[in-house]
Amino acid sequence: MVTGFLSLFLIDWEANNVAKTILDGNLVSKAIREDLKKRVDLLKEKNVTPCLATILVGDNPSSETYVKMKGNACAKIGMESIRIHLPENTSTEELLEKINELNENPKVHGILLQHPVPAHIDERLAFESISIKKDVDGVTSMGYGQTALGFGKYPACTPAAIMEIIRYYQIPIAGKHAVVVGRSPILGKPVSALLLNDDATVTTCHSKTTNLESILSQADIVVAAVGKPNFILGDWLKEGAVVLDAGYNKGNVGDVDYDSCYEKASAITPVPGGVGPVTISMLLKHTVIAAEEM
Numbered sequence: 217m218v219t220g221f222l223s224l225f226l227i228d229w230e231a232n233n234v235a236k237t238i239l240d241g242n243l244v245s246k247a248i249r250e251d252l253k254k255r256v257d258l259l260k261e262k263n264v265t266p267c268l269a270t271i272l273v274g275d276n277p278s279s280e281t282y283v284k285m286k287g288n289a290c291a292k293i294g295m296e297s298i299r300i301h302l303p304e305n306t307s308t309e310e311l312l313e314k315i316n317e318l319n320e321n322p323k324v325h326g327i328l329l330q331h332p333v334p335a336h337i338d339e340r341l342a343f344e345s346i347s348i349k350k351d352v353d354g355v356t357s358m359g360y361g362q363t364a365l366g367f368g369k370y371p372a373c374t375p376a377a378i379m380e381i382i383r384y385y386q387i388p389i390a391g392k393h394a395v396v397v398g399r400s401p402i403l404g405k406p407v408s409a410l411l412l413n414d415d416a417t418v419t420t421c422h423s424k425t426t427n428l429e430s431i432l433s434q435a436d437i438v439v440a441a442v443g444k445p446n447f448i449l450g451d452w453l454k455e456g457a458v459v460l461d462a463g464y465n466k467g468n469v470g471d472v473d474y475d476s477c478y479e480k481a482s483a484i485t486p487v488p489g490g491v492g493p494v495t496i497s498m499l500l501k502h503t504v505i506a507a508e509e510m
């Protein structure tokens with residue numbers, strides 16, 4: 217029997233129904249990078265320094281920031297990085313040539329081609345030219361296929377980050393209804409596959425989906441990967457849903473309207489400080505694995 221202040225507190229707790237968890241990507245990231253630092257030190261004792269090559273084409277300021285963040289993150293845990301910055305007018309052939317050089321460079325364990333590339337470049341062809349052994353960003357069709365079949369070594373990094381956050385916070389997914397909003401090749405499609413592989417019942421929604429709100433109202437887990445700022449509203453959610461916001465819109469704004477979704481959710485990732493930092497940690501992790509397996 218609970219009496220007094222405690223009983224009032226419990227009634228209030230039950231009335232609000234859900235305890236909130238802010239899914240802290242910086243915390244998850246810190247744990248991953250601490251482990252990676254130790255693994256990098258061990259590799260260095262064997263004269264192997266994990267090395268990530270990043271390729272940026274053009275002058276998109278956000279992409280410049282992300283590539284810089286990746287290079288800095290490598291340095292912080294003792295990894296090497298090679299930063300290649302190609303001009304906006306680079307041709308597809310020139311880009312393929314550069315990727316080929318990196319494929320053949322034995323010092324390089326992982327290759328990242330920053331998306332998006334300028335419109336005149338065939339991005340798919342460029343992604344496909346990355347050696348599967350060095351596809352630490354999970355962008356090749358072979359990498360995606362392996363991920364979908366459940367034996368991929370390097371799933372695309374944002375989907376991998378979402379799964380890592382789910383694991384870190386021990387959020388149950390088997391038998392849960394996960395709704396992914398977005399179907400891009402390096403986000404919506406692979407995260408749907410990863411959730412399915414972990415026994416969620418997955419609905420993938422996209423721009424032609426009718427009744428999005430009604431589908432979302434049945435979701436236990438929502439992954440927002442739509443690329444539209446503040447798009448998902450709290451009113452659309454089931455009480456107690458877990459919300460993972462993979463949006464990275466201008467001004468560090470997510471795809472989820474945080475304040476209204478926070479009210480409804482039992483757990484939610486913020487932007488910034490949610491999926492983003494873990495995405496970079498997964499890229500480092502995949503590169504370290506590639507170096508370990510060399």
Ligand SMILES: Nc1nc2c(c(=O)[nH]1)N[C@@H](CN(C=O)c1ccc(C(=O)N[C@@H](CCC(=O)O)C(=O)O)cc1)CN2
Nearest residue numbers: 282329330331332353373374464488489490492493495
């Ligand atoms: N080849 C790829 N291109 C792109 C990917 C990718 O995974 N592979 N993802 C996105 C952008 N992205 C990485 O490239 C990315 C975006 C945002 C963050 C991040 O940590 N954001 C911070 C805030 C940023 C800041 O402080 O300025 C956060 O959310 O806390 C990391 C990676 C597109 N392209």
